Amino acid sequence: MRTIKIKRWQRGGWEEILDEVAEEGLLELHISPGFKLTFVCTPKDIKEMVFGHLLGQGFIRSPDEVQEYREKWDFSVGLPGKVVRVEVRLREEVHPPKIETIWSACAGESLELRGLSPLSPQPLFSPQDLLSLPTKIGEYVQGFRRTGAYHYAFLFDASLNLVAVGEDIGRHNAADKAVGKAFLCGIPLRESILFTTGRVTAEIAAKAVRAGIPLLVSQGAALLGAIHLARKYNLGLAGFLRGQRFNLYCGESWFKT
Numbered sequence: 001m002r003t004i005k006i007k008r009w010q011r012g013g014w015e016e017i018l019d020e021v022a023e024e025g026l027l028e029l030h031i032s033p034g035f036k037l038t039f040v041c042t043p044k045d046i047k048e049m050v051f052g053h054l055l056g057q058g059f060i061r062s063p064d065e066v067q068e069y070r071e072k073w074d075f076s077v078g079l080p081g082k083v084v085r086v087e088v089r090l091r092e093e094v095h096p097p098k099i100e101t102i103w104s105a106c107a108g109e110s111l112e113l114r115g116l117s118p119l120s121p122q123p124l125f126s127p128q129d130l131l132s133l134p135t136k137i138g139e140y141v142q143g144f145r146r147t148g149a150y151h152y153a154f155l156f157d158a159s160l161n162l163v164a165v166g167e168d169i170g171r172h173n174a175a176d177k178a179v180g181k182a183f184l185c186g187i188p189l190r191e192s193i194l195f196t197t198g199r200v201t202a203e204i205a206a207k208a209v210r211a212g213i214p215l216l217v218s219q220g221a222a223l224l225g226a227i228h229l230a231r232k233y234n235l236g237l238a239g240f241l242r243g244q245r246f247n248l249y250c251g252e253s254w255f256k257t
Helices: 045-056 129-138 142-147 171-184 200-212 224-231
Strands: 002-010 014-020 025-032 035-041 067-072 082-090 151-156 163-168 191-196 215-218 236-242 245-250
Touching: 014 142, 025 045, 035 045, 045 067, 045 082, 045 171, 067 200, 067 236, 129 151, 129 191, 129 200, 129 236, 129 245, 151 171, 163 215, 171 191, 200 215, 200 224, 224 236, 224 245
Parallel strands: 025 082, 191 215, 215 236
Antiparallel strands: 002 014, 025 035, 067 082, 151 163, 151 191, 236 245
């Protein structure tokens, strides 16, 4: 987040003010020995984002499968901004994806998650548990209130403790950061809730399935591709969590009766 001078038109005239704006940067992820991915993202929590992305893409199942991690920053101002170059070497070689640049708004994803079986539902949470989630995140969304530009993802454990927060200009990046933080800390993802402030796309649903997260909840809408994927893999998926209601698209078996 940066503070800059701008001019604002109000009350019939111009005035110069200081305004806080969200910051963009580039993450170049080099996965040895094969390929490079480039992300447009908020330049913070980079290691957590990398590990969350590797897990969410099915490239790793454990942090120790990353045998080498190197991070180098370039603070010269370019377009869009700071650049961080990360090189990782994995225990096993992975195949390059069809895309090379992942923009903050969206990412390419297939609805076929090769090698994964449907999740096995068990009653972990109650509807009232979901309704309590928005009350637990107020202090963590100041960046949005100040800039109007950030997406957030929150990881809650089985006891509804908030264990990880991801903040980014991209909803996919925010999910990667939250999942990556919990993943690196050894928090059991198979008994957790991923709560997002933005709409749920098939890409985010796929990340949850690959990470073994049973329940994905949003304050916004779930897109049709995400619903199809959730129903195929028994992912609990809820949207429009507001006030005392939410829509459940899939996963009634994850709820206590």
